[in-house]
Amino acid sequence: MSALTPTRTPVPRPQATPDSPAPVRKARRGALRSERRGVRIAAWAAVVVCGGFALLPVYWLLATALTPREQVFAYPPRLFPAAPTLDAFAALAGNEQLFVYLRNSLLVSVLTAVLSVLVSAYMGYSFSKFRYRGRRSLMYFVLASQMFPQALLLVTLYSLFSAYGLLNTYTALVLSFTTFTLPLCVWMLKGFFDTIPDELIEAARVDGASRLRIIHAIVLPLSAPGLIAAGLFAFVRGWNDFIFALTLAGPEKQTLPPGLVNTFVGEASTAWPELMAASLVVSLPVAIAFIALQKYLVGGLTAGAVKG
Amino acid sequence: MPAYPALDTTALSRRRLLQLIGLGAGTLTLAACVPEAGPAAPQAAGTAAAGAKTDFSFASWSLTEETAAPAIRELLGQYADANDVEVREVSYPYNEYISQLTLQVKGGQVTGAVHVDVAWLGSLAALGKLQDLGPLAQGADYTQAGLTASQFDGVQYGLPWNIGAIGLIANSGLLEQAGIGDAPATVDEFEAALKDLKKLGGGVVPYAASTKAAQLKDVLIWMETFGSPLLDGGKVTIGDDASVEAVTWYKSLYDQGLIAADVDRFDARSLFAQGRAAIYDDAIVGRDAVVSESPDKKLADKLTAWSRPVLAAGDTPRALVWGGALAVVQGEGAETAADFARWMTSDVEVAKQYFAARGLPPATESALALPEVADDAFGAQFAERITATATTNPFWVYPQYAQIETVIAEQVQAVLVGSAEPKAAMEKAGAAAQKLVD
Incomplete structure (x- = not known):
């Protein structure tokens, strides 16, 4: 056995007392087993309820996408579409504008994620590993920017971008989204950097590494889960935004949330099956990417939550 | 002691930090102070032949709606080809349209022709960037009702495109089942009819009146029915006996289950389309929505328009003006946009094409006389029974009318849920509305 293999501490088995007759011991074991089974069933029930709570909206989205429009509001509501149809999905195939919205969404969300990570990594590192006067005030100042109502910032940013000729550009979207993602990203990464021992950084300095090299060659690679988180x-924030994208992007740079509403929500009616089908189709690539990277998200979000 | 020893110290004094904060605050302040034009006297639009045609923008919430967009694009294409210009499209979803348009017009991002709900004209005119289209309106045979609905403060800021009203629409199939023949003339007869409809059972809501706060402004027309003018010479009258009586009656319908909880216009259309509501309030634009969403293929034939019942026989039935107009925002392409607005709203061939696509009532006498329009039985009935006596909401003349409606709606909702008495709530609503008016 390798020396690195963790050793298991033997758990003492419950010993029957000499005066316990066999039927009593058997009854106790049976009670214990049934108690464990009860706990397992309760745990599974909780998982099913929570899972249902989380997945029912997704199922309803799929069911509505498969329902003919005149049956969407049928009463009583049906859990399964009575006459499922792919008409809503077929209607999407000819709508090239949806792919323009998708491209715009991907572009601004990726750029927002990159810019947020880039800036917040250096800010977070500074807050975590350097000590200077005003550091704490600056940290809270960064967080305080989250407290402004978004609608208030929207008008201010609109005027600012208008003055600099940035309206109806991707730049306006990426900058505005980054404004909202930076505070949380900075604090998230600061927490992550706090978990990296200073001794490691000291050792690199002793070996002659420059500060930049320490950040790029040691700290950032070790912080990959935090950076991904x-x-x-930041990506999700950019992907989901509605009001900033609607106001700042203009018709050609519009992203999916305003694009879908603009396409399927009308003055008098909403094309629910088409809207649900479009939401489903455009969500799939992102959902897959999210599932693939979710372990990093959980790891990154919880890092630094407990010190020890 | 920090958890980890400090590696380095970078000098950032408190003074420097304050300077940085000041710099940031200064930037925000400067951004908020970007110069913009204040309200100015409206420029009068020239005649169509005044100069060479130029490219312009056309903003409309209908440009992406599946039923409206193809027809509008076809017309835009016809105008562009005939005049060798390019028409740039601008569109926002209906619910976001006025806030977005206000911001974009204020920021100078949108000029040219803009499609507006007649209720919004006051808010947009307050920006001081709309043209006076009075000269253009002369010579076209717009209906007087259309012209009046498209004015603000006596200035013709809009050219009427589709003018109608919001009134009661009923399902004649359900009425027949309940044994209701003629439309009830008075409020008492109306309530009796609702009770008959309730006896149908099966979850049928007799009257899908608005009960969600966002749409409770519908109760204003009932206040007028009960005799409250809402506004009298700048004084808000909500809180008077008539408005209290109207809200008390509305609450009694609610308590009797004759109207349902948590209903807005969208919900009402869905209930009506599914045959689960017998009567609801809507404009004629809702017809397509309820018919296309209904499993009942004959619903279109069952639609019937009711004059709103009156308090006492002989009173004039009340209805609220509804409609769209085209306004012109000063700036690039405005002159051609004004010409386009006149063509789009008054050309008979255009009206014919647009009516065929959407079934909305045109706003010129010649278009209303078209056989296609006259033969639309439900449209004609709606015009005769509802639009004929429609009036505008007196609060529309205030740019803050939406806030006024909201403060009133909040108090009506408090009455409906039982957390306030009608008299106290309406007095509170009136006082809050008065503050906004002042």
């Missing part, structure tokens, strides 16, 4: 958070 911050990037995913």
Whole structure:
């Protein structure tokens, strides 16, 4: 056995007392087993309820996408579409504008994620590993920017971008999204950097590494899960935004959320099956990417939560 | 002691930090102070032949709607080809349209022709960037009702495109089942009819009146029915006996289950389309929505328009003006945009094409006389019974009318859920509305 293999501490088995008759011991074992089974069933029930709670909206989205429009509001509501149809999906095939919205969404979300991670990594590192006067005030100042109502910032940013000729550009979207993602990303990464021992950094300095080299060759690679978590958070923020994209992007740079509403939500009616089908189709690539990277998101978000 | 020893110290004094914060705050302040044009006297639009045609923008919430967009694009193409210009499209979803348009017009991002709900004209005119289209309106045979609905403060800021009203629409199939023949003339007869409809059972909501706060402004027309003018010479009258009586009656319908909880216009259309509501309030634009969403293929034939019942026989039935107009925002391409607005709203061939696509009532006498329009039985009935006596909401003349409607709606909702008495709530609503008016 390798020396690195963890050794298992033997757990003492419950010993029957000499005066316990066999039927009593058997009854106790049976009670214990049934108690464990009860706990397992309760745990599974909780998982099923929570899972249902989380997945029912997704199922309803799929069911609505498969339902003919005149049956969407049928009463009583049906869990399974009575006459499922792929008409809503077929209607999407001819709508090239949706792919323009998808491209715009991907572009601004990726750029937002990259910019947020880039800036917040250096800010977070500074807050975590350097000590200077005003550091704590600056950290809270960064967080305080989260407290402004978004609608208030929207008008201010609109005027700012208008003055600099940035309206209806990707730049306006990426900058505005980054404004909202930076505070959380900075704090998230600071927490992550706090978990990297200073001794490691000291050792690199002793070996002659420059500060930049320490950051790029040691700290950032060790912080990959945190960086991915911050990037995913920023990506999702950019992907989901409605009001900033609607106001700042203009018709050609519009992203999916306003694009879908503009396409399927009308003055008098909403094309629910088409809207649900489009939401489903455009969500799939992102959902897959998210599932693939979710372990980093959880790891990144919880890092630094417990010190020890 | 920090958890880890400090590696380095970078000097960032408190003074420097304050300087940085000041710099940031200064940037925000500067951004908020970007110069913009204040309200100015409206420029009068020239005649169509005044100069060479130029490219312009056309903003409309209908440009992406599946039923409206193809027809509008076809017309835009016809105008562009005939005049050798390019028409740039601008569109926002209906629910976001006025806030977005206000921001974009204020910021100078949108000029040219803009499609507006007649209720919004006051808010947009307050920006001081709309043209006076009075000269253009002369010579076209717009209906007087259309012209009046498209004015603000006596200035013709809009050219009427589709003018109608919001009134009661009923399902004649359900009425027949409940044994209701003629439309009830008075409020008492109306309530009796609702009770008959309730006896049908099966979850049928007799009257899918608005009960969600966002749409509770619908109760204003009932206040007018009960005799409250809402506004009298700048004084808000909500809180008077008539408005209290109207809200008390609305609450009694709610308590009797004759109207349902948590209903807005979208919900009402869905209930009506599914045959689960017998009567609801809507404009004629809702017809396509309820018919296309209904499993009942004959619903279109069952639609019937009711004049709103009156308090006492002989009173004039109340209805609220609804409609769209085209306004012109000063700036690039405005002159051609004004010409386009006149063509789009008054050309008979255009009206014919647009009516065929959407079934919305045109706003010129010649278009209303078209056989296609006259033969639309439900449209004609709606015009005769509802639009004929429609009036605008007196609060529309205030740019803050939406806030006024909201403060009133909040108090009506408090009455409906039982957390306030009608008299106290309406007095509170009136006071809050008065503050906004002042």
